[in-house]
Each structure stands twice: as structure tokens, then as C-alpha cells.
């Protein structure tokens with residue numbers, strides 16, 4: 001198995017010291033303690049022992065398991081962002097058009113009608129916005145990767 005190289009841990013070599021003296025590895029600190037043998041998992045890229053909960057190999061950054069947020073999750077996340085943007089644009093566009101109608105309205109009735117319509121329209125957009133944001137937000141949370 002060994003091809004003559006004496007370094008038995010080539011992937012976890014300490015980097016050459018720059019200013020600090022090299023760290024002598026005696027007992028591994030608790031934070032760097034390897035996971036229990038039963039749960040141990042090795043990186044397919046560098047064979048380092050990694051935590052089974054790790055998404056990426058801490059040594060080489062190789063992705064170990066796919067995050068739960070698949071294409072659907074990402075789509076939902078962007079849909080959520082896009083939805084909020086569209087709703088904001090709709091709201092401002094609606095308010096803008098109301099202002100124009102108000103300026104060009106000739107009769108009091110037309111002004112009143114526009115005001116009422118704008119109130120209902122804006123309210124509907126807001127209600128739709130809130131409902132959509134809550135539903136999409138929940139879906140985004142549900143498709144979140146579990147850590």
C-alpha cells in the first residue's frame with residue numbers, strides 16, 4: 001500500500017510556518033477530535049476522517065453529501081425573492097398609475113372612484129403579497145438543508 005513515502009498523513013500536513021512556530025500535535029484538541037469510529041466517514045477525495053454530519057470535507061472542501069436544498073429548494077428560494085420584488089414593483093406601479101389618473105381626472109366622482117379603487121387594489125396586492133410571502137417562506141424553510 002505504502003509507496004515509500006514516510007509521511008503517513010500527507011493530506012493533513014501542517015502548513016509551513018510563517019511567523020508562528022509549528023504546532024506540535026500531541027493530543028488532538030476536543031474541537032478537532034475525530035468522530036466515533038462507528039460513525040466515522042472518510043472523504044472520498046482525500047480519505048480524511050470526517051464527521052458524518054459534515055457537508056464538506058474540512059481538509060479539502062470536497063462535498064461529502066448533498067445539502068437537502070435541491071433544485072426545488074433553490075427554485076423556491078429564488079421564487080420567494082422574485083415574488084417579493086414583483087409585488088413591490090406592482091405596488092409602486094399601481095400607486096404611480098393612481099397618481100396619474102388622479103392628475104388627469106376631471107370630475108370629483110372620477111377622483112373618488114380612483115381613490116377607492118386604488119385603496120382596494122393596494123389592499124389586495126398587500127394581502128396577496130403577505131399570503132404569498134408566508135406560503136413561499138414556509139416552503140423555503142421546509143426545503144432548507146438540515147444541519
Ligand SMILES: [Zn+2]
Nearest residue numbers: 043046057060
Ligand atoms: Zn477531503
